[in-house]
Amino acid sequence: MKTRITLLIAALLMVTNFGFAQQDEECMLNLTLMNDYVKSKKYDEAYEPWMKVRNKCPKFNIAIYKYGEKILDHKIDNSAGEEKLAFIEDYNTLLDAANVNYESKYSKGEIEEQKALLKYENQKALGLTDMQIFESFDNVFKNYKSDFTSTKGLYVYFTKTVDLFKAEKFEIQKVFDKYDDVNDQLEDLNDQYSKSLNKLIEKETAGTALTKNEGKYKKYYGQKLEANDKISGSLDAYIGELANCENLIPLYKKDFEMNKSNGAWLKRAVSKMYNKECTDDPLYIELVKAYDQADPSADTKYFVSTVLRKEGKTAEADRYLKESYDMQTDPIKKARMAKKTANDFKRRGSYGSARTYYREALKLNPSDGTPHLYIATMYAKSANNCGDNAFNKRAVFWYAAQEARKAGQVDPRLKGTAAKTAASYEGNAPTKAEIFSENMAGKTINIGCWIGGSVKVPQL
Template sequence: MKTRTTLIIAALLMVTNFSFAQQNEECMLNLTMFNDAVKSKNYDDAYEPWMKVRKQCPKFNIAIYKRGEKILDHKIENSTGAEKTAFISDYMDLLDAAGENFPSKYSKGEIEEEKALKKYENQKDLGLTDYQIFEAFDLEFKNYRSDFTSTKGLYVYFTKTVDLFKAGQFEIQKVFDKYDDVNDQLDDLNEKYAKSLNKLIEKETAGNALSKTQGKYKTFYQKSLEANSKIAGSLDTYIGDLANCENLIPLYRKDFPTYKDDGAWLKRAVSKMYNKDCTDDPLYVELVKAYDQADPSAETKYFVSTVLRKQGKNSEADKYVRESYDLQTDPIKKARMAKKIANDFKRSGSYGSARTYYREALALNPSDGTPHLQIASMYAKSANNCGDNAFNKRAVFWYAAQEALKAGRVDPGLKSNATKSAASYNANAPTKGEIFSQNMAGKTITIGCWIGGSVKVPSLD
């Protein structure tokens, strides 16, 4: 009897194993079919074998989900009405299934971000309101902020806030809060990308070639930083005149008594007043003092210096600037601080001090080329004051052009801007006719004043 029972169990196992093997073979065949079709962009041909694998073997291969997103994107783009909304719904289901079957590859935050983007892209077809779109991104931001990396998503999240304010659904404080939230997120992402990118740049600078994978990461970091920079500018454009002194001052004046000991609120209020040039109002001084008392830091010392400079106490302000800079230890934050200090010196016409801090920013964050453009613009503005004759003065524009081009070499996202700036500077430099008449071709000109350095006159070849 025992022998018979054993034989039956063995037979059942053989049948089960055969069935499992047969199913695996069928799944592998369909996987190959839809994978090849997707590679050839024949998404309609891929759909049927893909659906078979998806239903029969949901854990078989991550390509079911990675390729499946492309297949459903095609279906959504090429359908209308109820059929389209059905494909959108299926896309959401696919993301949920991906998270269940491949949780290490699809985090909950990434899934929610993708869902929010898909809802926004198909808002009209799904009949969703602006508030529902805002809510989808707000869920992502509040619960999975570290996974909220989409520049497009961050932009939509903010613009929907502004739209809802204009529709009377949000108070203006909500707009300012969300503006700060999104900019803080961009700063955090940029800090992470810049640190990773700088490590790769250091490796290259040391003469070591990047691996193929490292090269791809380098491109990804550079493009991400460029995209985030564009989005940051777009946020300022979209908020427009809402963030002006006429709106900010009464709002912060009203809320100041409530938040006078809240470091986070004071930081945002002071930063906004400073960035929007509302520093002449007495409220700015009050906010800075309260911020420095509530949460003293490198940043508060910097803002104290701006107050002192307004009061004409420049030597004391310089002391606070240096203290602020020295207190900052994180290289990316320190580079950001150096640029802020440099910008202030540039605005006041202290070009030599500005260049010192711009160069410190370059040393701390070599992947950011914007300081080169700022230095070049100061050279160009000083051309008329740096030279003992007309030719030598205009030769400074060659020097400015050389500096501008450095921006594009270290930061590909600035290449176009750097090239245009250099061309503009070169257009103001001596012409070939002037080089010939002055017999200056190939000669080196020493530049005076605060600039220093020298520039070689182009040859006439």
Template sequence: MKTRATLILLALFLSFNVGFAQQDEECIINLTLMNDFVKNKKYDEAYEPFMKLRESCPKFHSAIYSYGERILKDKIEKTTGTEQVNFINDLMKLWDEGLANFPDKYTAGGILQDKAMLKYDYKEALGYGNKQVYDTFDELYKKAPESFTNPKGLYIYFSTIVDMYDAKEVEVQDVFNKYDDVIDKIGQEIDNYTQKLNPIIQKEEAGETLDARTAQYKKQYESYLENYDKISGSIDTKLGILANCEVLVPLYKRDFDKYRNDSVWLKRAVNRMFNKECTDDPLYVELVKAYDESSPSADTKYFVYNLLMSQGKEKEARPYLDQSYDLETNPLKKSQLAMRFGKSLRKQGNFGAARNYFQKSLELNPSNGRAHAEIAQMYAASANNCGDDQFSKRAVFWLAAAEARKAGKVDGTIRSYAEKLAASYEGSAPTRSEIFEKGNGGEVIKIGCWIGLSVTVPKI
């Protein structure tokens, strides 16, 4: 059968190419052999025809490089020492050859990312230290940031510079700068996949059935978002105690005069001081004022708002919150701002205003399940205050559970958490026996106070 298939391929090739040469025949035969061996995972047998193709007819077919990658990776896994290093270097050489011969199939940035990951995976065999590992990812970040999309790679990039700091090879400011770079990059990728996911979520919310291809895209986008979310948490953990007030305050005091007009430096300093709750230090006030003066924006107005709130100037602070929201034009960033405002108002106990901002966040980013989860938690926290009797108070938990279910439906990154939250709330709602005793199955209960909604008692 293999001979027959080869003859058919030869006949087809001859019919389109009168000048068919002996070399072309050998290329077809080797391509067929390589294809058969790789599909049957006989990589050792595939190596010889692969190498012949690579040397004699490198432009013959892109499979030389896609299948060759599998063949060489198998060799790398099975070998050690110098032999393994030679195969590692040969795989990197193969990627370069693939780019040169099939530029429509490869990108320089993609190859840089593949090389960086390969060098990290085999850093011990290659004899690489932290600096060499870091430099490979740094080259990718500087030369082709658009191709630096691997969540694991982004974590390695940051983690390695922390290890370099521990070894006294870099200063703490270098770590903070790289943290900001990587977090910004992760934010860009999250925005990218969120924008792709939102239209799919909107289709589902409208009751449309997703076709197989769209459902697969949804799964892929949610997977990337979940991985980026995990990596963000891991990066914060890796940063650890380095970013605390005892380190940040003297560092920023030292550099403030030098960077007082640098909006990027000020933004990062204010953000870190705010996130690490170093806002009681007088330096924070100076940083916020300088940031707002140098580059008024949605961010600066929000920090001024928080600053005034911390000083007890609530009436003076509120306009800055509205200014911040109005100044932002990017829908996803505006959604994030709305979430930030909602959380701030929730902490103040202003649940009604907080829900408005969480709902605004959802209008701008329908796949933001965290907004639904925040609303669910506020409903649950208000159960004792928003019912007329014990039954209606506990009925509030049905609203909370329904909102938590929405969170898991639209946002795969928190689906497990949302389902547990919903189950917990359902466990606090009236039981079937209580509904039976009350005899109100199917009735609509109005929930008062700030919630202002109705809930239907389940029929039993």
């Protein structure tokens, strides 16, 4: 299947070592032919030798299934009618056989996830309803949650929920519940990918070169994080105006009494109210208090701090904020909380405090470069207040550009964004003509104000 990622496919296809004491020559020949054709993307030519080795020696090599997916993907894409349906049915048969013969590589949950994706990708040809597609993914989520890792699958799972709500098949609460389910799953997956990626980054930072295999995994984790980040934004766009205060407040008011001791429900309600900026409503305060009483945690202390701040109790709010941060022990979750705390300070114009927390986030999760971009933004916004003359004030933009570029250096996902942001800041810095007229080429400017640090003026 196109969406399937196989990191070690080449290693799995070493035709000189099939793991059998006595190898069938015919099966070896057909596997070799299949391998050569697939590598050349000649999937039609690969079909016949693949079928021969698959039927005669189903346990001969895992490549029968890895490459079989590619071959059947091609056949499905290039067929129609009954022929297409036959290839789809055969794909399901192949997946079941993979689970039987290579269970360690093809778990039941992964098989069910792939089958759900196959149904979605061929929904029209199979004549399936949106409810049937939803139920396929719902089966995976409820019974094989740890195997539900497909970014595309999670997106489809949620969007079908919204579509079914619009078709009056689901209540709006179902949409919000599924939104939270999918976001929680994405967050858990990102935690796993980030921790694995950080170990590789730490190894590189220590001066030890990654092995070829580790290099592949580093790229893989980065790609998964990037895909999941994009999907998170897409979920917000798809839910659109449904998740607004006008819908959320009456819904949570209606269900509050029966859920005021339910920590999981309260967490989702408070988070949604906070993220959708419904915090001015008295219900938000009630929800936060109930959440902190039902299930006190780092999260609840954070939300209590937001209530105290709205009441003008800044010192008390800051104490709760620090308590919240100190209570969190998991490095990725702590990094996420550091960013959230930094964002709060940034919104209030407390740039020095914001930078402190952004830098904490960078230490805790070095594979996430977004704090560098946020710090660069604060530098750029402060340019007019940092410097004793016009030239020195605009020199701050060089400093901001340097910070922005760091984002792309530590986080491959941000290379393009970091480069564009840095270029934009450099466009606001002094021109070559101004550098010449001020005789500043190569000189160092101490920035001062809350920023501190210094920047070297470019040579002409």
